[in-house]
Amino acid sequence: MNLTPIAHSQKYLRERQGIWSWLTTTDHKRIAILYLVSVTAFFVIGGATTGLLRVESLQPGGEVLAPEDFDRLFTLHGLFLVFFFLLPSLTTVLGGFLLPIVVGAGNVAFPRLNLVGWYIFLAGGALLTWSTIHGAVDAGWTLSMPYSTDYSSGQLTGVILGILLAGVSVGLMGLNLVVTIHRRRATEVSWSEIPVFAWGQYASGLMLALLTPLLVAALLLLLRNNLGYPALTDGPVGDALLYKRLFWAYAHSAIHAPLLAGIGITTRLLTVFSGGVLHERRRVIVAIFAVALFGLLSSIGGLTTGAQGLYSSVISPLFALLIAVPCAVIIVQWLATLHHGSLRLTTPMLYAYGFLGLFTIGGASGLFLAVTPLGTHLQSTTFSMAHMHYFAVGGVLTAFLGGLHDRWPMITGRLYPELLARAVAVAVFLGFNMMFLPQFLLGYQGKPIRSHTYPAEFQVLEVFSSAGATILVASLFVPAVYLSWSFFWGPRATGDAWNG
């Protein structure tokens, strides 16, 4: 199990008391808790918009919200969920808490930077929230130029700075974890003994750290244009194209980076709760890095249907397709781990199954987008949106909930209601599929993303999707309640929580 003894592990909660002790802590475990509270709060804001957006989509004419409100809502949805949940959650919360423990480091390599990173993250979230209250923006989370700079009203400068801070903080955290493995791991933990969980965090952290300069460059370019100072001689048009390439080179890889951490977490869960041993762990580790490498190579120049060069039309799609190979290797290794195991369908295990299911569907749908003729047809339709939600959002969500439930007794010394938690894990999986499977079909019929209205013949599938969203949102509300209850009043966990 490798769980740190329960009674010892949460001394960090009691050692020092008072708010100041939390706000000045350099203990990686406490900072991870600060991140947990922060990303949960931002997830609630972003998640709440989902409900409103799905209510609006019940009717083809979009009769609940005004178009400009709908536009602001989906922009908020994307900004909060991508930059304040999707990118940071696995790295900052589970990585920040657990990685120093599993490699015997005692703390992260740069404890003060860890705390500063949280403040930067919080400042970014505060700026985005302030901007939301004072007008928000309606350009979508990609903030495409020249619409966002020249045609849209709202608090674009605040939003740019907000996501810039969030992106930088996540990049710093990624770097911190990578350096922790290199420089702070215990001498008795050799490279070959580093758990797959830590390798997932390593790959994810490395990608996020390497990609952050691209985000900074893209956002500074956007900021210059917003302030009226285009960077290129042909003005806003050239800048718009450059911004699009820079932003997507970052975003396409970055939103998939946390998936690598998710693979590491899921590998642990499937191994632990099947009572087995991960044979051929090296294959899984190599596959994780192959996914990262192919993902990086495919992102460069791969997301335009305009004038295409050799790279964007041939090489980039080839790398995108090749991602399927290491993904298949990982899935086969997981199934081999379950084979002849002793499988306990605990809450973390059910979330691991959920990850496996969403990862498989997300990966298969990614093949459609990677083949040039189909990718061209499906780009910016709800098909590509559904793929992104399966592969990135669903993966992060199930890995986050699975990892959190797995380590909850260790993190808090408390137990949660297991039967209720299992029911929620099943409902999350069903709700997610019910919400997003119809979007594949709608996307193939051409339904664009970010549409306030749509042709009437799409309504049946949209209603089905909204029903799934209701199940998903309601299900996600429940863990927030029982985990909060458990933190203060849950039964004490003793010994190895999973083996009694």
Added chain:
Amino acid sequence: MWSNLFGPRGASDYAREVDLLSMFLLGIGLLFALGVFATVLWFSVRYRARPGHTATPTGASRGLAVLSIVGPLIAVLGVFLWGFRVQAHHMDVPPESIEISASARQWMWTFEHEEGLAEINALHLPVDVPVVLQVESEDVLHRLSLPAFRIQADAFPGTPANLWFRPTREGSYHFFCTEFCGTGHSTMSGTVYVLDPITYEHWVTGDTASMTPEEAGELLFAAFRCESCHISTGKGTGPALVGRFGKDASFDDGSTGIFDAAYVRESLLEPAARMVSGYQPVMPSYKGQLDETQISQIIAYLESLSDG
């Protein structure tokens, strides 16, 4: 099944090739995904934790490990080459293509035919004739998506992109803007009308001499997709027009009047001047798009909707 799950069948020869590729991917994707799910379910039952059962994990054999690399590798390389071939085959634009400019601006598409005819949010095409659309934007980024033909192209300001296809089935098909472009983004859509060559010729040359004014007006009414807003049930973004001509009307400024030829003419040229009560000023102006004869033909058509 195809038309139920994936919408209308493709309406071009290129769409048919794309759909074949799509069906193949769907097949191997389903095979793999269902295989994984079935295996997980089977293992969950077969190897469930229970008294007397202990884990004896064996891991993946070398053969299975090699298969998990070689199988997907062959599949993705095959799919890549297939996709490349489809794409390459579509690169050469047939010399007999007709050229139409597709200009985007917030929030409408204007299509201008070689004969000089311009259409807004509607595109009339002849069947079985290759078409090249020169797509460009006048303001922000847009993207023209023609899902029935399985193609899209970015509309950048100052950088035209060519998009060609050959419609092979008569009918009407949606087109959309798939690049978010502002408040009216989702209304920046329309219909492609694929017509038999003779009707298309009538339409594109404006050869309505052989038609009555009502028939010519009906052609214009359909061509400009008036019925998409002026839905006969009254649930559209514009008022229903059946039976309205010649009747009293109340306007949003509190005034009243008659829904007559003068009002229709005013609405076509300056739609926001007087709105029928209960409707928003979302109708675009057709000034410069319709000449006086065409306006008279539309009026004659609307009048005919109230006869009898």
